[in-house]
Amino acid sequence: ACVQVIDGTGEILINKVPFRLSAGEFIIMPANVPHALKAVEKFKMLLTMLRG
Numbered sequence: 603a604c605v606q607v608i609d610g611t612g613e614i615l616i617n618k619v620p621f622r623l624s625a626g627e628f629i630i631m632p633a634n635v636p637h638a639l640k641a642v643e644k645f646k647m648l649l650t651m652l653r654g
Contacts, residue, residue, distance in 0.1 A: 603631045603651050610645025614638075 605614055606628035614621045614629055615638040621629055622642065631637050639647075 603633075603649060605629055605631060605639070606648045606650070608646040608648055611642040612645045612647060613640045613642050615640070 605623070607623045607625050609625050611622065611624045614623060614631070615636075616629070616631055617635050617637075623629060625645075
């Protein structure tokens with residue numbers, strides 16, 4: 603899956619490693635790896651699921 607932050611700031615935890623993303627940034631979340639999302643401030647994101 604791909605998470606793109608549209609507005610604001612969020613924190614993505616992938617396999618217990620935190621990544622702070624702001625508007626315009628994105629990250630790829632590997633399949634079958636634990637993950638979590640946390641709003642650092644109010645934010646909007648786009649989640650794109652990739653299958654293949």
